[in-house]
Amino acid sequence: MARLANLETEYPVLDSTVRNFCASHGIFSVEDFLIHDLYMLAAFAEQNDSSERLKEGIAQVLSIIDDMHQPWLNGMELLEDAKRNKHVFPTGIQGIDLLLGDGIRVGQLTELVGPSSSGKTQVCLRTASNVARNHMVLYLDTGNSFSPQRIAYFLGKTISPSSAQAKNQFLQKVMSNISCHSVFDIFAMFDVLHQLESYLRCQDGRGGCQMRLLIVDSISSLISPVLGSSSTLGRALMTSAGYLLKKLAHQHNLAVLIINHTVGGEGGSSKPALGDSWKCIPHSRLFLSCDRGSNTYNVSILRHPSMASGKAARFVI
Amino acid sequence: MGSHAKAWLVEDESAREMLDRVLTERPFLLLPPLHRVPLRVGNVVELAGPSSSSKTHILIQAAITCILPKLWKGVSYGGLGHSAMFIDLDCRFDVLRFSELLNHRIMEAANGSSSKVGCHQKDSEAQFARMKPYNEELFALCMKRFLYIRCYDSSEFLATLKTLHYRLQKEREVHGVNVHLLLIDRKSWHLQNVSEAVVQEIRRLLLVHPMLVMATKAVVLGNKYSTNELTWNYRKWSAVDNPYSRNITSDQQLPYREYMPAAWQSFVTHRILVRATDDDLVNGEHQNNSIYLLEWLLPPLNSLDKFTVRDTGVFILS
Numbered sequence: 027m028a029r030l031a032n033l034e035t036e037y038p039v040l041d042s043t044v045r046n047f048c049a050s051h052g053i054f055s056v057e058d059f060l061i062h063d064l065y066m067l068a069a070f071a072e073q074n075d076s077s078e079r080l081k082e083g084i085a086q087v088l089s090i091i092d093d094m095h096q097p098w099l100n101g102m103e104l105l106e107d108a109k110r111n112k113h114v115f116p117t118g119i120q121g122i123d124l125l126l127g128d129g130i131r132v133g134q135l136t137e138l139v140g141p142s143s144s145g146k147t148q149v150c151l152r153t154a155s156n157v158a159r160n161h162m163v164l165y166l167d168t169g170n171s172f173s174p175q176r177i178a179y180f181l182g183k184t185i186s187p188s189s190a191q192a193k194n195q196f197l198q199k200v201m202s203n204i205s206c207h208s209v210f211d212i213f214a215m216f217d218v219l220h221q222l223e224s225y226l227r228c229q230d231g232r233g234g235c236q237m238r239l240l241i242v243d244s245i246s247s248l249i250s251p252v253l254g255s256s257s258t259l260g261r262a263l264m265t266s267a268g269y270l271l272k273k274l275a276h277q278h279n280l281a282v283l284i285i286n287h288t289v290g291g292e293g294g295s296s297k298p299a300l301g302d303s304w305k306c307i308p309h310s311r312l313f314l315s316c317d318r319g320s321n322t323y324n325v326s327i328l329r330h331p332s333m334a335s336g337k338a339a340r341f342v343i
Numbered sequence: 344m345g346s347h348a349k350a351w352l353v354e355d356e357s358a359r360e361m362l363d364r365v366l367t368e369r370p371f372l373l374l375p376p377l378h379r380v381p382l383r384v385g386n387v388v389e390l391a392g393p394s395s396s397s398k399t400h401i402l403i404q405a406a407i408t409c410i411l412p413k414l415w416k417g418v419s420y421g422g423l424g425h426s427a428m429f430i431d432l433d434c435r436f437d438v439l440r441f442s443e444l445l446n447h448r449i450m451e452a453a454n455g456s457s458s459k460v461g462c463h464q465k466d467s468e469a470q471f472a473r474m475k476p477y478n479e480e481l482f483a484l485c486m487k488r489f490l491y492i493r494c495y496d497s498s499e500f501l502a503t504l505k506t507l508h509y510r511l512q513k514e515r516e517v518h519g520v521n522v523h524l525l526l527i528d529r530k531s532w533h534l535q536n537v538s539e540a541v542v543q544e545i546r547r548l549l550l551v552h553p554m555l556v557m558a559t560k561a562v563v564l565g566n567k568y569s570t571n572e573l574t575w576n577y578r579k580w581s582a583v584d585n586p587y588s589r590n591i592t593s594d595q596q597l598p599y600r601e602y603m604p605a606a607w608q609s610f611v612t613h614r615i616l617v618r619a620t621d622d623d624l625v626n627g628e629h630q631n632n633s634i635y636l637l638e639w640l641l642p643p644l645n646s647l648d649k650f651t652v653r654d655t656g657v658f659i660l661s
Contacts (some may be wrong), residue, residue: 060501061540065547088509094502096493098510101410101486104438269495272434276493302563306394309435329395331437334633 029055030087037086043076044083056094059087108133111279115239118156118180119149121341122325126310127333132238132281134331135271135307139286139298140314145323146285147171148343149314150241153283155180158203161238164222165206166215168247172206203235212248212263219270226278237280240271244285246299253300261303268307284308298328374405377637378659379644380613384553387545387610391560391599392617397635397652398559399436401617402429402526404657405557407445410488411452416477420452426488426514428507429526432500434493444656445485449478490514497537504544511552527558542606558611562599564618614641620649634660 030045033056051067053059064084071080099107116129123129130136130153138146154163155177165172181200185193209215226237242248249267252260275282286304291297298304298311311328326338356364374382382388390398406429411422429436494500525545545556599616601608616638637648649660 057498060498060505061536063540063543064505088506091502092506092509095499095506096495098490098492101438101441101489101491102483104491105442105486108438266496269434273495276434302394306433306435306561309437331435332440335395 033090037090039079039082039086041079041083043079047071047074047080047083056087056090059091064088115153115157115281117149117153118184119152119341119343121323121339122149122312125325125327125333125337125339126312126330130281130283130310132279133276134309135268135275135282135284137284137286137298137308137311138314139288139311139328140316141288141296144314144316145343146314147243148176150243150283150285151176152180152343154204154239154241155200157239157281158200160235161203162235163204163239163241164237165204166218166240166242167206167208168210168242168244170208171243174201177201177204209248212252212267215242215248215267216270219274223270223274223278226274226280230278237278240274240280240282242271242282242284244287246285246287249300249304264300264304265307268304272307374408377401377405377615379639379646379648380642382555382613384555385549386612387556387558388613388615389558389560389611390615390617391562391640393564393619394561396617396619397657398561398617399433400652401657402557402559403441403444406489406526407441407448407485407656410485411445411448412481412484415481418453420449426490427526428490429492430500430503431491431493432527434495436491436493438491441489442482442486446478446482448656449481449485453478501537501540501544504541504548507544507548508551511548525554525556527556538604539606542610546610560603562602564599611641614639616640 030040030048030053034040034045047070048054048058048067051062051070053062053067068081068084071077071084074080112131112133114128114131116123117126138149140146150165151173154165157163158177178197178201181197182193185196207218209218222237222240229236245267249260249264252263254260271282271284274280287299288296289299298313308329310330313326313328315324316322317324322340322342324338324340327333327335329335377388390401392398406427408421409423409425409427411420412424413420413422492503494503525548548554549556618636620634620636634649634651637650638644639646650657651660652658
């Protein structure tokens with residue numbers, strides 16, 4: 027965080043008298059101000075000789091602090107933003123779309139949980155192929171499971187028969203909307219997400235093709251290696267990853283789809299990995315499983331903001 | 344000298360007058376499902392419960408009761424007519440669901456009053472059509488009284504609290520209405536000095552702007568006889584030396600492990616535990632609403648309230 031000395035060029039009120047006074051109370055940066063009691067500080071400033079300057083300095087820092095948080099919104103503004111920006115994207119899979127009531131929502135984290143080969147990556151690829159027709163998609167791949175052939179197959183199924191050249195052009199256009207990055211550890215993911223954040227900050231407001239879908243396949247393979255040790259670093263990394271994804275989803279109007287594995291729970295049943303602290307981070311959680319020997323998959327709602335949990339459906343990919 | 348002494352003995356107001364005054368300025372709030380204990384501004388209520396146990400829903404219910412007016416264009420809505428502030432640390436608030444609930448409450452109150460008058464079928468339909476623009480105006484009025492902010496980390500939260508005083512003053516000037524409810528969703532920071540700073544800021548704020556504070560907290564419920572209890576007992580022994588933890592008296596058996604630091608624990612005046620049961624209330628053809636249990640831990644009441652969540656809000660079962 028900004029040291030007070032570095033802020034002097036921008037805010038000449040924070041000169042050396044103010045800084046010395048603050049230093050005498052153990053305050054060297056704006057963050058220290060957050061933890062200290064400002065009323066006591068103002069009372070001390072009152073007793074000082076140059077109380078006016080000190081009080082101006084404190085007021086200036088307060089206005090800097092005011093910029094450090096998100097803006098306050100009232101209910102109508104929130105509702106307008108939700109109606110204007112937070113659309114719903116169909117996944118392209120009928121069973122899931124019917125279950126969720128139209129699809130996955132922009133601004134929310136949807137988590138797909140399931141044992142291995144329960145169709146999670148397939149659902150992601152299908153959703154990516156659906157959304158990429160009109161918007162950009164970012165696919166973060168941790169296990170080399172991204173398959174352009176599969177996406178081409180999904181697109182080929184839905185396109186109306188036309189000339190091979192038109193088909194090719196369409197395929198080119200849609201495929202160029204999907205960018206795939208391989209990340210193999212959590213720090214690489216943070217890197218990519220921060221770059222994405224700066225990119226989106228420039229892009230927002232400009233017209234044209236906007237990014238609307240972010241897929242992380244799978245987040246459990248990034249977080250599980252750091253979890254489980256006796257230190258709390260793993261849990262802190264997991265929570266900050268979750269909040270970063272939520273921030274990206276809400277502020278830049280992305281729908282985020284994350285994949286999680288299952289681990290053994292009590293009584294032999296399987297439960298989602300990453301533990302209880304992760305449980306509250308995604309907005310919706312869907313449990314996928316596959317019927318042995320057939321092509322049908324089951325999906326049930328573990329948690330959803332507006333649907334009752336326990337509702338289930340079947341689908342075919 | 345004598346007259347001075349006598350002046351001390353003259354009463355300012357009788358006890359009844361004082362009670363009248365206090366009850367009008369700081370009325371008791373009975374918010375279902377927290378209706379067993381009347382709450383007043385200045386109280387700090389902590390709602391604890393495992394995840395997805397409708398804690399946020401109770402907060403939203405309280406917010407809607409707060410922002411609805413008591414009486415508007417002849418219809419009684421039973422609200423407080425004040426603003427409510429919601430600090431979302433969980434970043435999971437769904438404004439569409441909030442507006443649905445508000446609409447349902449408005450329509451329920453409007454329908455309730457029209458059916459009381461006892462009109463015929465077509466009369467009530469015409470009245471409903473006439474009420475629609477009123478409903479939208481009322482809806483907009485209420486939504487404008489609901490203030491919301493998201494905090495993605497603890498420094499944003501502290502920054503919000505530090506500048507809240509000026510924000511509240513501004514609100515008072517603009518709307519002429521006081522903020523009466525401060526809702527904090529999910530307190531889960533772990534740094535000692537951050538939580539002390541937070542408690543200090545909220546305490547200062549409550550001195551100048553009396554509000555009812557409701558905060559949610561996610562806990563993990565252990566089985567009564569599981570290892571959680573052992574670690575809790577161990578903490579009780581070591582609490583004597585450790586200045587940072589609080590001596591929880593043995594009659595205040597908490598069924599979950601308390602992880603909030605002492606500063607916050609002593610700040611809270613009321614504690615509630617909510618959890619979901621496995622029973623479902625089969626309500627109609629396809630509506631399966633889960634039943635939740637609510638238990639008052641502070642002040643400890645020996646009753647368990649059952650409630651369920653419906654479109655119009657919380658519905659008490661017993």
